[in-house]
Amino acid sequence: MKPSLAAKLLQVLSPWRNAPAWHIAFSGGLDSSVLLHLLATLARIETLPPLSAVHVHHGLQTAADAWPDHCQSVCDSLGVPLRIVRVQVQPGASLERAARDARYRAFADGTGAGEILLTGQHRDDQAETLLFRLLRGAGVRGLAAMPGARPLAAGYLVRPLLDVSPAELQAYAHDHRLAWIEDPSNADLRFxxxxxxxxxxPRLTERWPQAATRLARTAEHLSEAQGLLDELANIDLHIARQPSGFPWLALPSLALEPLSGLSEARQRNAMRHWLSALTRLPDSEHWAGWVSLRDAKPDAQPLWSLADGQLQRCAERIWWLPATWSDFSGASLDWSHPQNPLQLPCNGHVYFKGQAPKGALSIRYRQGGEVMAVPGRGRRDLKRLLNESGVPGFVRGRLPLLYRDQQLLAVPNVPGLATSAQGDWELHWMPLTCDQGLS
Incomplete structure (x- = not known):
């Protein structure tokens, strides 16, 4: 006997039954209306996490102004709390993508730790996604289409209806006399x-009636293949993730040598896996940037610019710098009455271990030509000292330099340059991490 839609839904959602809350992305359309009704009905006979719904109003068409009221009425009738979020869609080349980005930002903002956002995409949506990405020349990761679950903010996005056909959803909606919104933009063939x-x-299913089912099945196979590629990537990245010589520099980085010994395809697979958490991935043509970065001479300090930041190579290591890495003023700060620590605008903080030195102290940033007195070595050019220390070039402009009047006293975190001649204090710098605002 074929299981009911409710039974199928419960089975798919069984791993998430202990979540703190379930939020339903409720557009008011057929798919989300069925999902909401199913869950509200099941909640009366099953122990489920607290349910709520969220409706995102994009403000892109006049007809949409009436949809929040419809969604509120449906939720009130089912006893499900509704949150209505109005978003601004940023103009761009693709209105579809801009609206989707705005919508998912709103979903992420409303999803707490361990909570689940449920969306109503079904089997044909999955098949369309596969075909759409195939026509765009996507790789295995893209052709795996929509995953059944993925992280979202501190929780998860779950698509419990991916194995359900539109006909099943239509039948359920008619059986339970549901009312739903028909979005006029869904008929616009410009999208x-x-x-x-x-x-x-329609032409595909006329010739091959099971086209949608088989395309969705292909997406499952490709998802499994991508899982194997991810396992291989983690194996290949294991040694490359060895710690850098700068534990205070909390930026993602990899040792280059373990990667260079892999085949070209395995290098790209490992880098795609690593970069996927940091930036939108480049298309095939832009992977030449990786080859240039990898094959440059050790002293060349090449970089590879990507959508959300850049990779820089320093010696035999590659570092990820988010787009906001250079977003700090570099302005001097008075530290005559030391606060310990001293907060640096957009650059973390500095602090002393031990008794702070006396005098008119300040924090400045490199301008070029700085000279520093080094115990036992006399006065030395700061540029040469930093070269000797191996501090990556991209971080040198952000190093907070400690001055007393016009004398350069210390460079934090750099061995031999961060302490007083007497050893009674040491200067430390904690730069911002990606988690603190550099992402």
Whole structure:
């Protein structure tokens, strides 16, 4: 006997039954209306996490102004709290993508630790996604289409209806006399997904009735293949993730040598896996930047610019610098009455271990030509001292230099340059990490 839609839903959601809360992405359309009704009904007979719904209002069409009221009415009738979020869609080349980005930012903002956001994408959505990405030349990761679950903020996004056909959703909605919104934009063939849905898929299913089912199955196979590629990437990255010589510099980095010994395909696979948590991935043509970075001479300090930051190579290590890495003023700060620690605008903080030195202290940043007295070595050019220490070039402009009047006293974190001649104090710097605002 074929299981009911409710039974299928419970089975898919069984791993998430102990979550602190379930939030339903409720557009008011057919798919999310069925999902909301199913869960609200099940909550009366099953022990489920607290349910709520969230409706994102994009403000892109006049008809949408009435949708929050409809969603509120449906939620009130089911006894499910509703949160309505109004977002600003940033203009760009793709209105579809901009609206999606705004929507998922709103979802992420409302999803707490361990909580689940449930969305109503179904089997045909999965098939359309696969075909759409295939036409765009996506790789295995893209062709795996939509995962059944993925991290979202501090919780997870779960798509429990990916194995459900539109016909099953329609039948459930009619059986329970549900009312839903028909979005006029879903018929606009200028949008690629609508063109696939209304022009391409009907022709495919006319010739191959099981086309959507088989395409969705292919997406599952590709998802499994991507899982194996991710396992291989973790094996290849294990040695490359060895710690750098600068534990205070909390930026993602990899040792280059373990990667250079891999085949070209394994290098790209490992780097895609590592970069996927940091930036939007480059297309095939832009991977030449990786080759240039990898093969540059050790003293060349090459960089590879990506969508959300850049990779820099220093000696035999590659470092990820988010786009906001250079977003600090570099202005001098008075430290005559030392606060310990001293907060640096957009640059973390500095602090003393031991008794702070006396006098008119200040924090400055490199301008070039700095000279420092080093015990036992006399006066030395700071640039040469930093070269000797191996401090990566990209961080040198952010090093907070300690001055007393016009005398350079210390460079934090650099052995031999961070302490007083008597050893009664030591200067430390804690730069911002990606988690603290550099992402």
């Amino acid at each position: 690629s997904r609508n063109y696939l849905r209304h022009q391409v898929f």
